Amino acid sequence: MLTGWVFMQEHEVSIPYSSCLAVKKYTDRFFTVKDKLMMKKIRLMISLLVSTMAIVGLQAQELHTLDFKTCKAMRAYFRYSPGKKIISGHRGTIENGLPENSIAAFEAVLKKTPAIFEIDPRYTKDSVAVLLHDPTLERTTNGVGKVADYTWAELQKLRLRDRAGKVTQYSINTLQEVIDWAKGKTILNLDKKDLPLAKTAEIIRQNNAYAWVWVTVHNVEQAKYYLDQNKDQYLSMHIKDRAALDRFVSSGLPYDRMIVYIGSEIVPANQEMYRFFNKKGVMCMISTAPSYDKLGDKEQRDERYRAVFQDGASVLESDLPMDVSSAIR
Numbered sequence: 001m002l003t004g005w006v007f008m009q010e011h012e013v014s015i016p017y018s019s020c021l022a023v024k025k026y027t028d029r030f031f032t033v034k035d036k037l038m039m040k041k042i043r044l045m046i047s048l049l050v051s052t053m054a055i056v057g058l059q060a061q062e063l064h065t066l067d068f069k070t071c072k073a074m075r076a077y078f079r080y081s082p083g084k085k086i087i088s089g090h091r092g093t094i095e096n097g098l099p100e101n102s103i104a105a106f107e108a109v110l111k112k113t114p115a116i117f118e119i120d121p122r123y124t125k126d127s128v129a130v131l132l133h134d135p136t137l138e139r140t141t142n143g144v145g146k147v148a149d150y151t152w153a154e155l156q157k158l159r160l161r162d163r164a165g166k167v168t169q170y171s172i173n174t175l176q177e178v179i180d181w182a183k184g185k186t187i188l189n190l191d192k193k194d195l196p197l198a199k200t201a202e203i204i205r206q207n208n209a210y211a212w213v214w215v216t217v218h219n220v221e222q223a224k225y226y227l228d229q230n231k232d233q234y235l236s237m238h239i240k241d242r243a244a245l246d247r248f249v250s251s252g253l254p255y256d257r258m259i260v261y262i263g264s265e266i267v268p269a270n271q272e273m274y275r276f277f278n279k280k281g282v283m284c285m286i287s288t289a290p291s292y293d294k295l296g297d298k299e300q301r302d303e304r305y306r307a308v309f310q311d312g313a314s315v316l317e318s319d320l321p322m323d324v325s326s327a328i329r
Contacts, residue, residue, distance in 0.1 A: 063110040067184045068211045071232040074187070075256055078234075080283045085309050087115045087324050088189070088317035090289040091133055095322050097168070099160035100140065101131035103181050104170050113325035116187035118216070118236075118317060121175040123194050128152035129175035129203065135194070142167045148194070179207050189214040189236050197222065201229040210234070216261075219244075220251045227253065236261060236285070241269075245276065255280040259315055264291040266304075266311045274312035283314035293319045302327035 068074035078086070092098070092105030099105060101119055109115050120133040125148055137143035143150070143158040152174070160170045175190075182188050190200060190213065204213050210232040217223040218238045226233045235258040239245050255277075262273045264287050277284050292304035301320070305327040308316050318324045 061111050063107065063185060064112070064114040065110065065185045066114055066116070066187060066212075071211050071234070074211050074234065078259060078283060079256070079281045080278045080314055084283070084314050085328060086283065086285075086315040087113055087321045088285065088287075088315055089115050089117045089321040090287060090317050090319045091120060092117055093321050094163040094319050097162045097164075097166070099162050099168050099170050100319075101133060101173070102160055102170050103173050103178060106178075106181070106186065109321050110185060112322045114186075115321050115325075116189060116315075117182075118189045118191055119175075119178065120191050120193050121195050121200070122147050124152045124155060125149055126151045129195055129199075130155060131173050131175060131178060133193075139165075141172065175203065176207075179203070179209055179213060182212055183209070184212075187212055187214060189216055191216045192218065192222075197225050201226060201233075204233070205230065220247050220253065223248075223253055223258075224251065227257065232257075234258065239273070242272075245273070255282050259283045259285050261285045261287065261317075262313075264288065266307060270312060278312075284312070285315035285317055286311075286313040287317040288324075289317060289319045298323070 066077070068077065089106070089109050091100035092102060093109050094100050094105075096108060098108055106117055109117075119131055121129040122132045122135070124130055128151075130147070130152065132140055132147050134140060135148070136146055137150075137158065140161055141158045142161065143155070147155070155172050158172060159167050160172060162168055178188065192215075200215060204210065204215075207213070210230060214234045214236050215226055216236045216238070217226065223235055223237060226235065237248070237258045237260050239248055239260050240263050260273070260277050260282055262270055262284050266286070270284075270286075274284055286308045288304065288308065292301055292308075295301045295304065301323065305316060305318070305324045309328060316324055
């Protein structure tokens with residue numbers, strides 16, 4: 001009969017290999033209760049170590065960053081050149097159970113692709129700028145009522161919801177937290193909510209954030225205001241029709257301080273905008289958030305994302321920036 005040697009503590013025992021149950025019997029006989037508890041602890045420690053290493057590895061995953069040391073370097077990067085493709089996360093992202101307008105969402109996108117982010121600063125009752133798109137809390141948080149009726153201390157107790165309405169672990173971020181986080185990583189594009197233009201300009205000035213914080217402007221007057229505050233302020237300018245284009249041309253404002261948002265769909269009129277602005281070195285942006293992002297079929301969405309760039313856009317803004325990244329690879 002085939003036998004083998006098994007060493008247990010100071011005992012040397014010959015055990016038949018024909019039965020695993022025999023091994024278990026001798027194991028139970030010679031290992032003390034203390035030994036078994038120690039082995040159980042060792043197995044638990046190994047399991048915890050493996051789990052911790054996996055979590056640390058995920059957290060340490062490299063971000064795809066856009067790090068501009070100067071305004072000049074930033075402007076050079078966003079100057080139009082044929083074939084350049086920029087992804088803009090509309091409110092960050094709503095993918096993978098992540099809440100919009102959150103640092104967690106921004107980081108998840110940057111682990112997948114370089115991107116810039118359109119975000120929505122809004123005032124609390126005590127004039128703290130926080131990132132919330134809606135004037136009310138119900139859709140994006142587990143709170144109720146108007147954002148402006150709550151102090152920042154009160155809002156810190158709330159948690160953000162994902163696109164399905166599920167409450168997440170993530171809390172509301174202040175604009176200051178996001179500006180600090182974004183430096184050396186990405187570009188923030190501040191949409192116009194209820195912050196006065198003067199306050200937005202003051203926040204950017206206090207942070208000297210002109211190399212990584214833009215402002216969305218909807219008309220020539222807003223653009224002129226920001227550039228009067230600081231000539232290095234970069235703009236995301238809304239010019240969606242011929243009348244708006246004529247007003248901008250007549251304003252005499254510079255072309256090298258902006259990208260231009262021209263609409264949300266592929267339409268023939270876009271070609272005039274592409275020809276005009278590309279010759280000036282200006283990139284044009286299409287936002288698919290209100291249009292092609294709504295398509296139920298992923299293959300259809302991916303085809304539209306590719307078509308937006310093929311049609312002439314240089315920047316695509318989407319609620320699904322990680323999907324866009326995969327679609328255009």
